[in-house]
Amino acid sequence: MPVKRVLFLTLNAFSLTGGIEKFNRAFLKAMSDLDKEGKIKAYATSAYDVEADERYFANNRYKGFQGNRVRFVIDVIKSAFTFDTLILSHINLSFAAYIVKKLFPSRQIILVAHGIEVWGELKGFKKKGLQQADKILAVSAFTKQRIVEVHNIDANKISVFHNTLDPYFIFPPAFEKPKYLLERYSLKENDPVVLTLTRLASTEKNKGYDHIINVFASLRERFSSAKYILAGKPDPKEKLRLNNLIEENQLATNVILTGFIKDEEITDHYLLADVFILPSQKEGFGIVFIEAMACGLPVIAGNKDGSVDALQNGALGLLVNPDSEAEILNALQKSLLVKEDRLPASTKHELQQKVIDAFGFDTYKKRLREVLEVL
Numbered sequence: 001m002p003v004k005r006v007l008f009l010t011l012n013a014f015s016l017t018g019g020i021e022k023f024n025r026a027f028l029k030a031m032s033d034l035d036k037e038g039k040i041k042a043y044a045t046s047a048y049d050v051e052a053d054e055r056y057f058a059n060n061r062y063k064g065f066q067g068n069r070v071r072f073v074i075d076v077i078k079s080a081f082t083f084d085t086l087i088l089s090h091i092n093l094s095f096a097a098y099i100v101k102k103l104f105p106s107r108q109i110i111l112v113a114h115g116i117e118v119w120g121e122l123k124g125f126k127k128k129g130l131q132q133a134d135k136i137l138a139v140s141a142f143t144k145q146r147i148v149e150v151h152n153i154d155a156n157k158i159s160v161f162h163n164t165l166d167p168y169f170i171f172p173p174a175f176e177k178p179k180y181l182l183e184r185y186s187l188k189e190n191d192p193v194v195l196t197l198t199r200l201a202s203t204e205k206n207k208g209y210d211h212i213i214n215v216f217a218s219l220r221e222r223f224s225s226a227k228y229i230l231a232g233k234p235d236p237k238e239k240l241r242l243n244n245l246i247e248e249n250q251l252a253t254n255v256i257l258t259g260f261i262k263d264e265e266i267t268d269h270y271l272l273a274d275v276f277i278l279p280s281q282k283e284g285f286g287i288v289f290i291e292a293m294a295c296g297l298p299v300i301a302g303n304k305d306g307s308v309d310a311l312q313n314g315a316l317g318l319l320v321n322p323d324s325e326a327e328i329l330n331a332l333q334k335s336l337l338v339k340e341d342r343l344p345a346s347t348k349h350e351l352q353q354k355v356i357d358a359f360g361f362d363t364y365k366k367r368l369r370e371v372l373e374v375l
Contacts, residue, residue: 094129115284140306296348
């Protein structure tokens with residue numbers, strides 16, 4: 001039988017950083033591996049990228065259109081003559097897929113659904129994109145439920161397809177706090193450190209880090225030297241809001257705004273912390289949660305979005321009502337009390353292994369084989 005030819009369509013995979021881009025890179029790497037195994041013939045086309053990172057996907061199989069959307073759509077239509085399956089990495093690619101499906105009804109269309117882009121009402125080609133997709137890959141059970149409830153899509157058409165750790169993620173073998181970061185942030189080895197790493201944007205009001213700032217004065221009563229590291233580059237409006245919030249709560253010596261964190265320093269920031277918290281209400285999944293736990297770091301997340309999947313319904317970490325500052329404070333106190341008892345390295349290694357088993361790249365690649373029916 002001829003090998004299945006698969007085309008992956010993406011907006012960005014290599015020209016931007018973020019959760020969706022991380023998903024796309026891992027997906028491309030998994031496709032590339034299946035290609036090398038002779039399971040599929042894998043190709044990819046990007047609307048905005050220039051080229052691929054060869055570690056993830058071969059450049060001679062990757063077309064980047066640098067924002068020329070007209071040429072991108074025309075190329076996708078031409079490509080449809082020779083491909084069996086088209087995978088859409090985002091609902092915003094529905095227009096191209098709609099034309100392909102009209103011209104070639106037998107072509108299989110697989111749509112990846114991440115989170116808020118499909119949680120609410122959709123119109124036009126986005127609505128048609130959900131309806132005409134042969135399969136939908138929802139990164140969390142929460143997103144699957146929203147698609148069924150809001151868009152009346154048959155649940156049997158939707159598979160939960162969790163995010164994964166980057167295939168090149170380096171799992172720390174030990175869990176010492178990096179000395180250079182202790183020095184950079186003027187921290188002592190025993191200072192309790194709470195970490196949030198996320199996009200800090202004035203347009204996003206549901207990440208929950210303002211609640212953490214609000215409860216930190218109360219946390220400080222029990223843990224006097226506690227520090228809150230809020231990592232990420234805020235836009236000017238959000239930076240002003242955060243600085244005012246820190247001043248109102250008299251936390252100038254307790255809250256550290258790091259600004260942009262380089263990729264090569266992210267793991268070290270997880271190692272620096274004693275607990276990671278992001279009580280968000282808009283996470284489709286939350287790759288940061290599994291990254292943190294892969295570094296042996298206890299995690300607190302909200303219980304109203306896809307974060308629940310990343311924490312396996314609370315089996316891997318603490319889930320809180322993201323609207324309840326009392327629950328957030330209680331969870332932080334509980335986690336830092338465990339820190340005072342010196343969480344053993346064996347417990348951290350156990351958490352790390354659980355995350356690898358559930359969300360490691362080998363598990364992810366196996367799920368992709370099942371989706372593409374190339375076992």
